[in-house]
Amino acid sequence: MFNALTDRVVRELKKIVGEKNVICDPEKKIDYSHDEFSLSDIAHEPDVVVKSNSTQEVSRILSLANEEKIPVTPRGGATGLCGGCVPASGGIVLSLERMNRIVEVDRYNQMIVAEAGVMLMDFYPRVEEEGLFFPPHPGDETAMIGGVIATNAGGARAVKYGVVRNYIRGLEVVLPSGAVINLGGKLMKSSTGYNLLHLMIGSEGTLGIITKATIQLLPSPQMSRSLIIPYENLKDAIDTVPELLAKKIMPLAVEFIPKDVIQITEKFLRKRWPSTLGSTYLLIICDASTEEQMDKLSEQVAAICMERNALDVFVADNPSKQQQVLEIRSKIYEAIKAHTLEILDIAVPRAEIAQHVKRVQEVSQEYKIWLPTFGHAADGNVHTHIMKAVYEDGHIVPLPEEDWKNKLENVRRELYRDCKERGGVISGEHGIGIVKKPYLSYVLDEESISLMRGIKRTFDPNNILNPGKIFDL
C-alpha cells in the first residue's frame, strides 16, 4: 500500500531541507522510533528523519511524500504516552523541532503566534514576560505546541480554565497535497462554515500537519495557593468536589492522590509532603487577584473540606512551600516510572470518579496487580497506572514478565468496560495513538468511527499522514 523510500526520494528531501537535516543513520534514527510509552513492542524505526525549518519546507515534503505514497509521521516533543508519534509504517518522520519560533506577541488582541516546535518550557516564560497567562498545563514541559494541539492536551488546570482546545484561535496546517490552509485567526468568534479548526485539534497528526498556531492568552491571575487535604478514604475526598462547586468555588485544579504514591515520591525526591495523615489527599489549587480574596477563598475551601470529613487542611501559603508540593505532585510519574507498564487516561463524568476508582481497586485485588490511581478530581480525568508490580507493606514487588503480560490486557478491558458503563471515554487528554486504538470501539459507536474514517479519506486520500493511528482504515 505504501512505497519504499528510495535513494532518489532521499536526495529530493535533502534538496528541500539541506543535507544535515536528513537523518539516515540507524543509530540516530532509533531516537525517533518511540515516545514515552513504556513498552518497546510498539516502537518502530523510520526510514528517514527530516527536520523542516519552514512551512514551505513542510509543504514540499508532504507534496513529495504524497506523490510517492510514502508515510509521514509528524513529531514534536515526543512526550506522548500512546505512540502517537511513532512511525508505525516506517517512512518519513517529519520533526518540527527546528520550527521553534515565537512569531508574534499581539498585546492588543492578547494572542501569541507560535510555530509548532516551540517547547512549553520556552512558551510559558515568554507568555509570563508579557504579564499574560496560558491556562492549560500538560505535565511535561518538553512537549511542543504542535503536539499539545494535535492531542488536545489538558492537564490539571482544566477545572477552571478548560483544555487546550479553548485557547486555540488559529492554525496554519499543511495538507497531504502540500496545500497550506489557514483555519480561524485572531478571532474570538466564528460561525463561518464547518469548524475545521476544532476538527484539527486532537486529530493526532492524521489530517494535516500543524505548523503554526494563534493562541489566546488571558490576563494572569495575581496569585495562586495550594491546599493539601488528607482524608481517611477516597469517597470523602471525591465527595468534597461537588460541595465546592455548589458553593461557587471554582479552583484552578483539584487533584486526588493516594498516600502510597506520595510516600514513594517523597523518598525519590528526598522531599517532604506536608501531611502523613489518612489514605488519600486532595490537592486544591486556587487563584485570586488579591491577598485578601485569596485568604477568604482558602478559608472557605478549608471549611467545606472539614465539613466533608477532611482530617486536616495544610495551606502552602508561600511560594517555596507551594513549589515543594507541586514538585512532588508533578514527579509522581517519574518516581514510579520504572515499574509502570501503561498510564490510562480515562475520563468519566465528575460524579462517577469515586465509583470508577472503587472498580479500579477491585480489579487490582482481583488480578493481584498494583494500580495506583490519581488524577483530576474535578474534571473526571483519572490516571490509573498499570504496574508490573504489586505493592505490599510499603514495598514495590516486581511481577514476573509472563504474569504482567497476561494481566495487562485483561486489566485494560475491565477498566474500559467500566469507563463505558459510566458514560466515559478512553482518553481525556493523551489521545488514542497506537496503544488505545483497539479499544476505541468500547466507547464510540460504529457510525461515529465510520464518519471519522470518511473524514480521514477526505483529508488524506492516500493515507500517508501518520497511518495506523486512532483507527484502521
Place this chain on the structure above:
Amino acid sequence: MFNALTDRVVRELKKIVGEKNVICDPEKKIDYSHDEFSLSDIAHEPDVVVKSNSTQEVSRILSLANEEKIPVTPRGGATGLCGGCVPASGGIVLSLERMNRIVEVDRYNQMIVAEAGVMLMDFYPRVEEEGLFFPPHPGDETAMIGGVIATNAGGARAVKYGVVRNYIRGLEVVLPSGAVINLGGKLMKSSTGYNLLHLMIGSEGTLGIITKATIQLLPSPQMSRSLIIPYENLKDAIDTVPELLAKKIMPLAVEFIPKDVIQITEKFLRKRWPSTLGSTYLLIICDASTEEQMDKLSEQVAAICMERNALDVFVADNPSKQQQVLEIRSKIYEAIKAHTLEILDIAVPRAEIAQHVKRVQEVSQEYKIWLPTFGHAADGNVHTHIMKAVYEDGHIVPLPEEDWKNKLENVRRELYRDCKERGGVISGEHGIGIVKKPYLSYVLDEESISLMRGIKRTFDPNNILNPGKIFDL
C-alpha cells in the same frame, strides 16, 4: 436530483408522527417558509411540515427521506438571520418545536440535558432555578437550543465566557441514514478520536439533526452591573477596550453603540438612556461575587474610561436602571427593523474594530446609504445594519427600492473585502445559511471549502440535509 414528495410518503410521515403533526395546508406552511431575514426573495415553502416528538421519530423521518431522496430542513425557533432554516429546495421541514423537554438537571456534574426544541426563554429560568448559570446569551429568547448549537450562537457575554461551543459537552444527533449517534457526554475532557461534537456545532443542520444536548453550566455570579460611557468619537471608545484587558479587567460584555440608534430606540420604547453626551457609547457589563468587589471593579472601569477620554460614566447600579439600559440595547434591532435590509455579522480581530467601522462609515458616505453599526467591542463581532434608508438630521428617509437594491450587493462586497483584509470572517455568530453563501470564498480558501464539501458528502451522501446552505456541493 431530489424526488418530489408523493402522497405515499405523506401517508408514511403521518404514520410516524400522527396525522395532526403533518401540515400540508398552504396557509399554514407559509409560516415555515422564512426566518428573520428581512428580504422575501430567499423565502421558500416546504412541501410538508412534520413535527416530531421524539428522537425515534426523527430517525424514522430521516431514514424515509434518505431512501426517497427528499430534502429535510430542520427548524427550531426560526430566529436566524440568514435563511439557515428556509427549505430552499422544498421537501420536508422537520420542526423540533414539540421536543421541548428538559430531560435532566444534573447538579453533581452541573450539567443540563435538554431537547433541541427547548426555547431559551424556558431554558434560562430553569437554569437559574438551580442557582446555576448558562453564560451565552444570543439576542432572541425564542431561539431554540438546537438552532443555537447548530449556528454556534454567541451574544454579548462572549467576552468573559466564550460562545455556545464552549458549553456543549454532549449531543445526540440523527444522521441521514436514521442512525442515532451520541457525541461526547457529561465530560469535561476528551481526546478520543476526531471531535465530531465540535464539527456538529455550527454545521447549520447540514450534517445531522441535533435532537438533544448536554450542556455545561457554571455557578452563577452573584451580581452584575452595567456602566454606560459616552465618548466624543468611536476611536476613543474602542481604544478603551485593550486598556481594560491589560489591567486584568474582564467584563461580561463590552458593547459599542452609536448615539443615533440609541435615540431612535428611546423614541420607539418611550424609555430614557442615561446619557445624551457624545456620539458613541460603550456599554460595559461586569459581574462579581460581592457588592464590595463590584464597587471596586466599577471604580476601576470608570477610572480607565475617563483616562481614555470618556465624557462621563453612568452606573446602572440598581436592577431597575440596569433593566432599562439592557432593554434599550436589546430592542435596537426591533426599533430599526422596518428599515433594515440585512444585519451583517462580521468578526474581526479585536484590534481591527475601529478601523473596520471607519471603513463602514466611508462606505456609508460613498454609497449614500445608512449603515448603523454596533456590536461586541471586546470580541470583535460587528453588526453593521444595511438599511433601505438614509439618516439625515435625526430623520429616517427611505430610499427607493431600485436604489437600495443596487447598493445592497455593493455594500456587502465592500465590507466583506475589508473584513478579509483584516483577517476576519463573514459570520461571528449567525452562520452562513443562504444569504452569506456567495461570500464564503471571500474569507475561506478553496482547499478549506473543498474539505467541507468532502465532510458533507461523508455525513450526507444523498445531500438531503438542509441542501443549499453554507456552500453548494
